[in-house]
């Protein structure tokens with residue numbers, strides 16, 4: 255095999271905004287496999303906001319990436335060599351080989367992908383980790399009831415887009431919050447949300463009030479910061495807040511202090527942070543239902559695809575700045 259393995263390593267821990275110089279791109283030989291192992295050529299790398307946390311040494315729910323180590327990340331690809339009895343050359347697999355072209359595995363943590371008639375990339379998005387995150391957060395923590403109002407931030411993104419569409423399927427009023435007219439038009443016209451508020455217009459309080467005339471029963475939180483504060487002010491008694499992410503704070507040196515936190519007490523709100531990897535037993539049901547809804551045309555998705563592993567750092571920086579429009583991927587082949 256003449257091709258090299260190209261890897262993206264963490265070169266330094268960013269302070270504040272991530273820069274391309276925080277990464278280092280290296281070429282290494284394609285790894286050899288031993289008995290019981292298989293070699294995968296990755297086709298797509300998933301870029302996800304959680305990777306910002308892995309670049310930091312701050313205490314978190316998962317270990318940081320060490321300096322000069324390959325950046326972590328979900329991948330889909332194809333087995334190109336196998337000395338493992340459970341895998342054959344040509345099998346498509348979902349793995350976590352990180353920001354690189356090739357990965358070696360003994361099968362641990364690897365999923366052989368069933369043929370569902372969807373593109374390989376979808377296993378990193380709508381029928382992958384982000385889709386399951388939307389499902390678990392909304393269904394298990396949000397517990398939507400028909401007629402309720404569900405608001406979700408980062409509404410055009412990988413998680414938010416699925417949250418709103420499931421909310422509709424469950425008979426709720428779905429309201430998105432997103433940045434810019436294009437994203438908002440997509441959320442309402444393509445995804446079928448009832449309304450979408452463009453927070454970049456700078457009048458979130460007024461526009462949200464119009465979009466949720468009956469208040470908010472469930473707020474699926476993806477962004478944190480001032481958006482969270484303004485939503486808190488419109489929560490209904492006994493509302494639920496699945497706290498999924500705080501992307502507006504991931505690069506922040508001074509975290510934003512919530513002013514409307516009293517709403518949680520006054521309205522007896524149940525707020526629960528969650529991490530999807532704690533919910534593996536829910537994975538099968540989530541994927542089965544989302545795949546079914548996709549087949550029925552009730553769940554749609556969109557992807558932003560960067561081309562080539564060398565462009566992963568810039569695409570990741572773009573994701574943290576809202577430049578992606580839908581699930582952010584890097585095509586590696």
Ligand SMILES: NC(=O)c1ccc[n+]([C@@H]2O[C@H](COP(=O)([O-])OP(=O)(O)OC[C@H]3O[C@@H](n4cnc5c(N)ncnc54)[C@H](OP(=O)(O)O)[C@@H]3O)[C@@H](O)[C@H]2O)c1
Nearest residue numbers: 303408411412413432433476499500501502528529530576
């Ligand atoms: N808890 C879990 O297990 C889990 C799992 C997956 C994801 N998450 C979290 O879920 C959230 C969404 O992730 P995703 O993969 O679906 O990403 P995504 O929504 O596809 O992309 C991120 C989006 O966040 C928005 N954003 C970025 N900076 C912002 C800011 N300062 N203020 C408001 N919005 C901002 C941008 O959308 P706009 O252009 O609309 O602003 C951007 O497109 C993230 O917080 C992520 O960490 C959590």
